[in-house]
Amino acid sequence: MLHAPGDLRVEDRPDPTIEQPTDAVIRLAATCVCGSDLWPYRGIEQIDGPRPMGHEYVGVVEEVGSDVRHVRPGQFVVGSFFASDNTCEICRAGYQTHCVHRQPGAPTGAQAQFARIPLADGTLVATPGMPDDDLVPSLLAASDVLGTGWFAAVAAEVGPGTTVAVVGDGAVGLLGVLAARQLGAERIIAMSRHEPRQQLAKEFGATDVVVERGDEGVARIKDLTDGLGAHSVIEAVGTQESMLQAIRATRAGGHVGYVGVAHGVSLPGEELFFSGVHLHGGPAPVRRFLPELIQLIGDRAIDPGKVFDLTLPLDRAAEGYRAMDERRAVKTLLTV
Amino acid sequence: MLHAPGDLRVEDRPDPTIEQPTDAVIRLAATCVCGSDLWPYRGIEQIDGPRPMGHEYVGVVEEVGSDVRHVRPGQFVVGSFFASDNTCEICRAGYQTHCVHRQPGAPTGAQAQFARIPLADGTLVATPGMPDDDLVPSLLAASDVLGTGWFAAVAAEVGPGTTVAVVGDGAVGLLGVLAARQLGAERIIAMSRHEPRQQLAKEFGATDVVVERGDEGVARIKDLTDGLGAHSVIEAVGTQESMLQAIRATRAGGHVGYVGVAHGVSLPGEELFFSGVHLHGGPAPVRRFLPELIQLIGDRAIDPGKVFDLTLPLDRAAEGYRAMDERRAVKTLLTV
Numbered sequence: 001m002l003h004a005p006g007d008l009r010v011e012d013r014p015d016p017t018i019e020q021p022t023d024a025v026i027r028l029a030a031t032c033v034c035g036s037d038l039w040p041y042r043g044i045e046q047i048d049g050p051r052p053m054g055h056e057y058v059g060v061v062e063e064v065g066s067d068v069r070h071v072r073p074g075q076f077v078v079g080s081f082f083a084s085d086n087t088c089e090i091c092r093a094g095y096q097t098h099c100v101h102r103q104p105g106a107p108t109g110a111q112a113q114f115a116r117i118p119l120a121d122g123t124l125v126a127t128p129g130m131p132d133d134d135l136v137p138s139l140l141a142a143s144d145v146l147g148t149g150w151f152a153a154v155a156a157e158v159g160p161g162t163t164v165a166v167v168g169d170g171a172v173g174l175l176g177v178l179a180a181r182q183l184g185a186e187r188i189i190a191m192s193r194h195e196p197r198q199q200l201a202k203e204f205g206a207t208d209v210v211v212e213r214g215d216e217g218v219a220r221i222k223d224l225t226d227g228l229g230a231h232s233v234i235e236a237v238g239t240q241e242s243m244l245q246a247i248r249a250t251r252a253g254g255h256v257g258y259v260g261v262a263h264g265v266s267l268p269g270e271e272l273f274f275s276g277v278h279l280h281g282g283p284a285p286v287r288r289f290l291p292e293l294i295q296l297i298g299d300r301a302i303d304p305g306k307v308f309d310l311t312l313p314l315d316r317a318a319e320g321y322r323a324m325d326e327r328r329a330v331k332t333l334l335t336v
Numbered sequence: 337m338l339h340a341p342g343d344l345r346v347e348d349r350p351d352p353t354i355e356q357p358t359d360a361v362i363r364l365a366a367t368c369v370c371g372s373d374l375w376p377y378r379g380i381e382q383i384d385g386p387r388p389m390g391h392e393y394v395g396v397v398e399e400v401g402s403d404v405r406h407v408r409p410g411q412f413v414v415g416s417f418f419a420s421d422n423t424c425e426i427c428r429a430g431y432q433t434h435c436v437h438r439q440p441g442a443p444t445g446a447q448a449q450f451a452r453i454p455l456a457d458g459t460l461v462a463t464p465g466m467p468d469d470d471l472v473p474s475l476l477a478a479s480d481v482l483g484t485g486w487f488a489a490v491a492a493e494v495g496p497g498t499t500v501a502v503v504g505d506g507a508v509g510l511l512g513v514l515a516a517r518q519l520g521a522e523r524i525i526a527m528s529r530h531e532p533r534q535q536l537a538k539e540f541g542a543t544d545v546v547v548e549r550g551d552e553g554v555a556r557i558k559d560l561t562d563g564l565g566a567h568s569v570i571e572a573v574g575t576q577e578s579m580l581q582a583i584r585a586t587r588a589g590g591h592v593g594y595v596g597v598a599h600g601v602s603l604p605g606e607e608l609f610f611s612g613v614h615l616h617g618g619p620a621p622v623r624r625f626l627p628e629l630i631q632l633i634g635d636r637a638i639d640p641g642k643v644f645d646l647t648l649p650l651d652r653a654a655e656g657y658r659a660m661d662e663r664r665a666v667k668t669l670l671t672v
Contacts, residue, residue, distance in 0.1 A: 089562070089564060090564065090587065090588055090589065093589045094589065095588045095589035095612055097588075097612065098587075098588030098589065098612050100563075100564075226425070227436075228425060228426065228436075238605075238609075240605075243605065251426065251434075252426055252431045252433075252434030252618075253426065253429045253430065253431035253434065258609070261609065262605035262606045262608070262609040263605075263606075264605070265604075265605020265606065265609075266602050266603065266604060266605060267602065267603040267605060267608070268601075268602060269574075269576075269579065269598035269599075269600070269601020269602060269603060270598045270599070270601065272598070272603070272615075272618075273574075273594070273597065273598040273601075273617065273618050273619070274618060274619065275618065276431055276433065276434050276618040276619070277616075278614065278615070278616040279608075279614070279615040279616070280613075280614040280615070281609065282588075282608075282609050282610060282611065282612040283609070283610065283612070
């Protein structure tokens with residue numbers, strides 16, 4: 001529970017129960033702290049009172065409502081941070097975060113032992129059997145940061161032979177590198193000035209690292225791309241500077257995939273017009289990619305769980321927040 | 337020549353000559369006034385001194401420079417408002433308006449009897465033989481407004497079965513309707529409150545007309561699309577209001593193709609993020625589409641020349657500007 005900026009407490013609360021016939025209740029196998037959890041933790045995003053935290057989750061289904069048809073107790077499931085019915089026209093087009101029945105932030109309070117998942121049939125994807133323990137972190141990453149990085153790469157139209165630049169070296173940016181590699185990018189330029197993150201970016205498939213930011217960073221990307229800019233740029237920060245850096249690092253006709261939640265961003269229309277880039281992004285429809293990501297993880301083709309560089313028991317969650325706030329950790333996994 | 341806002345004069349000037357070995361000089365068959373010519377005419381865009389006007393042209397090649405290989409004197413040609421080499425990596429990707437050797441606004445002064453065209457081999461496309469006189473207006477339209485409306489429809493990913501909304505009922509918006517029809521749209525909603533333009537939109541393929549603007553216009557589009565918004569929206573105005581109207585009328589995962597030259601536009605990052613739309617546009621790479629458009633016009637499959645609702649001889653160009661400025665004409669053709 002976040003009580004105020006910087007005041008994160010682990011408390012006993014009533015177990016969640018089935019409230020709607022389309023709900024499921026899951027027992028968490030693991031949970032984690034998201035970069036976006038830091039906005040309220042840092043006081044940049046207001047909270048109205050004590051807020052249950054966490055929206056990334058994997059676990060075993062405990063109970064389902066009477067209308068749930070596909071998800072069954074005992075299954076190991078992965079879900080996403082938006083509950084969606086997965087049957088409406090928008091879901092079928094692959095935009096489950098904009099489902100006509102969506103429930104943003106659902107579940108609220110996944111940094112817990114149990115969580116209620118609305119629209120369980122649409123939201124949850126079961127793994128084929130019970131996964132090995134060592135795959136749990138990667139499946140947990142699929143629930144948000146991997147799915148978001150993957151969407152960014154897809155939105156940026158990464159494909160075979162492309163040159164990709166990645167703005168942002170948080171978990172999403174790093175997993176954008178992994179996604180770009182999987183999608184066949186020829187060259188992947190990670191923009192990072194933090195040595196351990198550069199290292200992880202390289203492990204995930206980055207071919208180049210650029211330490212400069214802003215206009216200098218853009219100039220370096222141009223240097224590396226015959227003066228044209230990258231085909232695809234992944235934006236995983238959400239500030240004015242990072243958005244402009246992403247747009248300016250992209251060649252005319254190229255694609256920006258932006259997934260950093262926009263804070264105080266205002267895009268100059270004339271510059272955007274004359275840039276000739278494609279812009280697509282927003283809250284990632286992680287659900288679209290879950291079946292494919294679960295398969296890749298099960299096949300051990302990818303290891304996105306490496307983004308967790310700090311593991312703590314749930315009751316030490318406050319330490320996990322602090323480490324991420326101070327950039328001592330990329331991402332904290334909480335064992336339940 | 338535009339001497340000052342509202343002060344348009346027809347004057348004798350020296351004939352253009354070959355300046356670069358890659359140039360051609362053409363004798364205009366017809367020329368016209370562009371909506372974008374009205375920005376300096378209205379004083380919204382500054383001019384530094386008397387400016388030769390016009391950038392839309394069709395005509396017969398008079399002379400070519402020593403390095404011109406493909407274009408020959410005597411050919412009837414259509415070009416675009418950006419000279420491009422059509423061989424660089426950006427041109428080959430279909431973004432000739434961003435050619436690494438591009439010359440914006442080339443030719444300057446196409447509202448004339450003769451014009452110099454830089455990078456003739458890349459910029460000009462010859463028609464198969466001399467076109468019938470009645471096809472000249474349509475070929476002239478291809479040079480800018482048709483090519484631009486077509487690009488907007490392509491940028492908005494119009495395809496078979498899609499619902500398309502068009503913001504802007506100028507020549508570009510109207511030809512965006514025509515393009516959407518050709519690209520297989522199932523439903524085309526023209527946003528217009530001017531009866532003659534509504535009529536032309538219907539002739540070009542509009543299935544619905546919405547007279548409301550702003551939030552009310554958006555609400556009408558939602559009403560017509562099960563509350564979801566259009567799959568594709570063409571923006572052909574370039575103001576803050578029209579851009580927001582376009583973004584808000586588009587469903588999540590849908591596409592905005594924007595070609596109205598942005599004037600004073602600033603896009604709110606957070607709204608754009610949560611809209612989940614694709615955004616693409618800018619100065620249209622008309623050259624990409626010219627071969628296809630010339631073919632469709634030659635086959636009499638399309639009749640974009642209908643956008644010219646006022647025809648005047650070149651020496652009465654000032655009247656043509658005035659009629660467009662006062663919205664008495666959609667677009668003025670000037671005979672040479």
